[in-house]
Each structure stands twice: as structure tokens, then as C-alpha cells.
Amino acid sequence: xxxxxxxxxxxxxxxxxxxxxxxxxxxxxxxxxxxxxxxxxxxxxxxxxxxxxxxxxxxxxxxxxxxxxxxxxxxxxxxxxxxxxxxxxxxxxxxxxxxxxxxxxxxxxxxxxxxxxxxxxxxxxxxxxxxxxxxxxxxxxxxxxxxxxxxxxxxxxxxxxxxxxxx
Numbered sequence: 001x002x003x004x005x006x007x008x009x010x011x012x013x014x015x016x017x018x019x020x021x022x023x024x025x026x027x028x029x030x031x032x033x034x035x036x037x038x039x040x041x042x043x044x045x046x047x048x049x050x051x052x053x054x055x056x057x058x059x060x061x062x063x064x065x066x067x068x069x070x071x072x073x074x075x076x077x078x079x080x081x082x083x084x085x086x087x088x089x090x091x092x093x094x095x096x097x098x099x100x101x102x103x104x105x106x107x108x109x110x111x112x113x114x115x116x117x118x119x120x121x122x123x124x125x126x127x128x129x130x131x132x133x134x135x136x137x138x139x140x141x142x143x144x145x146x147x148x149x150x151x152x153x154x155x156x157x158x159x160x161x162x163x164x165x166x167x
Contacts, residue, residue: 006103007122007126008099008100008103009096009099009122009125009126009129019069020069023065023066023069024066024069024071024100027062029052029054029058029059029062030062030065030066031104032052032053032054033048033052033059033062033063033066034066034071034093034097034100034101034104035101035104035105036048036051036052037072037091037092037093037097037101038092039093039098039101039102039114039118040114041092042075042077042090042091042092043090043091043092044077044088044089044090044091045059045060045063045088045089045090045091046088046089048063048091063091066091066097067091070094070096070097071093071094071096071097071100072091072092072093072094072097073091073092073093073094073097074089074090074091075089075090075092076088076089076090077089077090095118095121095122095125096125098114098118098121099118099121099122102114102115102118127144130144131144
């Protein structure tokens with residue numbers, strides 16, 4: 001079995017962690033919804049209902065859960081069609097949601113630019129939380145610096161421009 005170094009930010013509270021993990025990874029419906037969410041553009045509720053094999057109620061319930069967990073954001077869009085006004089509900093992954101969607105996609109189907117953007121957002125979140133953890137436990141921030149420097153022993157030279165795949 002080959003392992004991939006995925007990192008998944010989780011809520012701080014233990015009960016919330018359990019709910020988060022079970023709601024996403026314990027539900028085929030939630031996983032199928034996330035596999036059908038676009039990372040770059042809105043996905044409409046009506047398209048998910050039409051494209052997935054679950055009942056309207058099940059899909060809507062799972063969408064509400066994913067929004068409440070902070071995995072998806074939702075909104076309404078006003079559309080004029082054949083002289084009538086319609087309101088369409090749309091969903092877009094949050095930064096955490098993008099990361100989860102990326103976890104579910106085969107690596108060969110992922111755009112490198114999108115991975116870079118998501119990795120930046122995730123790394124920023126991780127670093128901010130690591131700093132907060134150091135402050136909470138009165139640990140030196142030098143710990144983070146030394147880990148970073150140990151990970152890149154050639155930091156005294158210009159930062160490596162090679163991609164991760166080349167190293």
C-alpha cells in the first residue's frame with residue numbers, strides 16, 4: 001500500500017472532529033457531492049440533484065451539513081430565463097473544502113496552479129495554527145524555524161526552484 005502525505009485540518013473540539021470526519025468520509029452521498037463540486041466555479045444544487053443517484057432530500061440535507069461544517073459556501077443567483085426570474089442555489093468549496101476535494105481527486109486530474117493556490121492557503125492556515133500552539137504552550141517559535149530549515153538544508157543558498165516532483 002502506498003501512502004500519500006495528506007494533511008487534513010480538523011476542528012479543535014473532539015466532538016466536532018468526529019462529526020466532521022463522519023459527515024464527510026462516512027457518507028457516500030457527501031463524498032459524491034464533493035467529487036462533483038468544481039474547484040473553480042459554482043456548482044448548482046439543481047445540477048447535483050439531477051446528476052447524483054440520491055433523493056433530493058438526501059442531497060439537500062448533505063449540502064446543508066457540508067455548509068455547516070465550513071466545507072462548502074452557498075449562495076443564491078438570480079437568473080432570467082424565458083421572461084421569468086428564477087433563483088438558483090449554488091455551492092463553492094471553502095479553502096478547507098478545496099483541500100478535501102483535492103484529496104478525493106486522482107492526482108493526474110488536478111491542475112498544478114490550483115494545487116499551488118490551495119497549498120498556499122492550507123500552509124498559511126497551518127503556520128498560523130502552529131504559531132498559536134507555540135504561544136499556548138509557551139514554546140519557542142524557533143522550533144518552527146528549525147523544522148523548516150531542517151526540511152530545506154540548502155536555505156543558505158537561494159531557495160530551490162525545482163518542483164517537489166524533482167526533489
